[in-house]
Amino acid sequence: MTPENLDQVDALSRRHIWGHFTRLAGAQRDGLPIIERGEGAYVYDAAGRKFLDGLSGLFTVNIGHGRTELAEAARAQTEKLAYFPLWSYTTEPAARLAGRLAELAPGDLNRVFFTTGGGEAVESAWKLAIQYFAAIGQPSRRKVISRDYAYHGTSLGALSITGIPALREPFEPLLPNAVKIRNTNHYRCATCSQLPACTLDCADDLERRILAEGPETVAMVIMEPVQNTGGTLVPPDGYWKKVRETCDKYGILLVSDEVICAFGRLGHMFASDRFGYQPDMITFAKGVTSGYAPLGGVMVSDRIAGPFLEESNRVFMHGLTFGGHPVSCAVALANLDVMENDDICGNVLRHEELFDDVMASLSHLPIVGDVRGCGYFRVAELVSNKETRQTFTDDESEWLLRTVVSPMLYDAGLICRADDRADPVVVLSPTLICGEQELEFIRTTLTSVFTEAWKQYCSR
Numbered sequence: 464m465t466p467e468n469l470d471q472v473d474a475l476s477r478r479h480i481w482g483h484f485t486r487l488a489g490a491q492r493d494g495l496p497i498i499e500r501g502e503g504a505y506v507y508d509a510a511g512r513k514f515l516d517g518l519s520g521l522f523t524v525n526i527g528h529g530r531t532e533l534a535e536a537a538r539a540q541t542e543k544l545a546y547f548p549l550w551s552y553t554t555e556p557a558a559r560l561a562g563r564l565a566e567l568a569p570g571d572l573n574r575v576f577f578t579t580g581g582g583e584a585v586e587s588a589w590k591l592a593i594q595y596f597a598a599i600g601q602p603s604r605r606k607v608i609s610r611d612y613a614y615h616g617t618s619l620g621a622l623s624i625t626g627i628p629a630l631r632e633p634f635e636p637l638l639p640n641a642v643k644i645r646n647t648n649h650y651r652c653a654t655c656s657q658l659p660a661c662t663l664d665c666a667d668d669l670e671r672r673i674l675a676e677g678p679e680t681v682a683m684v685i686m687e688p689v690q691n692t693g694g695t696l697v698p699p700d701g702y703w704k705k706v707r708e709t710c711d712k713y714g715i716l717l718v719s720d721e722v723i724c725a726f727g728r729l730g731h732m733f734a735s736d737r738f739g740y741q742p743d744m745i746t747f748a749k750g751v752t753s754g755y756a757p758l759g760g761v762m763v764s765d766r767i768a769g770p771f772l773e774e775s776n777r778v779f780m781h782g783l784t785f786g787g788h789p790v791s792c793a794v795a796l797a798n799l800d801v802m803e804n805d806d807i808c809g810n811v812l813r814h815e816e817l818f819d820d821v822m823a824s825l826s827h828l829p830i831v832g833d834v835r836g837c838g839y840f841r842v843a844e845l846v847s848n849k850e851t852r853q854t855f856t857d858d859e860s861e862w863l864l865r866t867v868v869s870p871m872l873y874d875a876g877l878i879c880r881a882d883d884r885a886d887p888v889v890v891l892s893p894t895l896i897c898g899e900q901e902l903e904f905i906r907t908t909l910t911s912v913f914t915e916a917w918k919q920y921c922s923r
Contacts, residue, residue, distance in 0.1 A: 527895075535797075561574075574763040578748070579785045581746060585620075591767065605682055642672060651886065665699075682715065704739070717742050719734070722748045743766070744763050825906070847920070876908070
């Protein structure tokens with residue numbers, strides 16, 4: 464980009480862009496980084512500086528940037544049929560993608576309801592659960608149970624399911640019937656953080672809440688395989704088995720929210736396969752197209768589809784203009800081809816041990832309290848006192864993450880996420896094509912940045 468164009472884009476951005484979850488005053492005053500192009504595991508800003516995309520855009524660009532196969536699929540489909548809805552019609556790309564996803568999904572998840580993103584998928588799953596139970600004579604089942612600090616979207620329905628207080632408070636009161644239980648943060652658990660292993664009281668909390676609400680009022684439980692907010696909270700052994708058993712005991716649908724975790728992020732096409740549980744629905748988005756086009760959806764079991772087949776006039780009263788957009792579906796099919804041909808899931812599993820070692824090396828730094836995660840989905844939680852696990856105050860976290868850590872990471876050429884919606888963490892979610900070179904760069908960069916950040920905090 465020429466200096467003249469750079470100045471023009473910067474001025475337009477400052478005046479007209481309202482960024483998502485972005486402080487508008489700061490964006491107008493200081494401007495935003497302008498990312499111009501991407502290639503493989505890297506992106507380049509408008510000044511030509513190179514960055515390792517350590518967040519895959521936003522947990523999304525799984526196969527890496529600049530894949531011409533996906534661009535060609537979009538071009539070809541646009542020439543053939545740029546748009547037609549799935550309202551009483553279908554298209555070849557949507558039908559072929561639905562069949563492909565059904566082959567990949569676990570169990571009898573043979574129906575796909577397409578959306579344009581993850582939050583829409585979550586809200587669609589809730590609406591479908593409510594209408595399903597009404598259809599089988601259980602209309603009082605309307606409640607949904609999710610976990611503390613879990614992110615499931617920001618539209619009013621999905622936000623009601625989301626468990627992050629800072630996102631919810633400006634819009635409360637939200638929709639009723641969305642209740643929360645404990646998550647699987649062993650490091651911060653009041654019950655078992657000082658024990659060598661989880662006691663599964665976090666799983667028992669699900670049954671306690673079901674009984675408190677009344678089992679006959681609960682339609683579904685929705686959880687991420689590995690919860691993002693709070694810092695890649697990996698479930699303990701036995702957790703998912705117990706959750707599935709509890710849902711079955713009380714006749715409740717289990718929804719696996721795999722918007723982040725599906726399509727290779729944890730080394731499997733669907734993360735529920737990694738942890739060995741069978742959902743009744745799976746919500747997906749992001750990695751299904753690697754971000755090359757917007758698409759999401761809900762994988763639905765044949766059992767849930769049953770009542771809609773038994774009565775010919777029964778309709779799921781929900782729809783989206785761009786759900787299952789033919790260009791997006793064509794891109795998704797090309798994306799799945801790349802994932803299979805390049806063995807993307809295999810690459811994640813082959814490098815998982817090295818990523819474990821990278822994170823373990825960071826755990827020895829005084830500012831790092833805990834490291835968590837699996838596959839290509841990791842965090843380092845930052846603390847002010849390693850021995851007592853004392854977290855930073857709100858003011859300290861604001862200074863540390865936004866004034867020190869984030870700018871240093873950017874200057875060092877690593878894009879990742881400093882997040883303090885719960886306890887302060889640095890989130891890593893690199894493209895799934897990364898290998899030893901990129902993982903070692905993450906190690907050296909974070910070691911340097913965390914060491915300097917601790918030095919500045921101690922001298923503050």
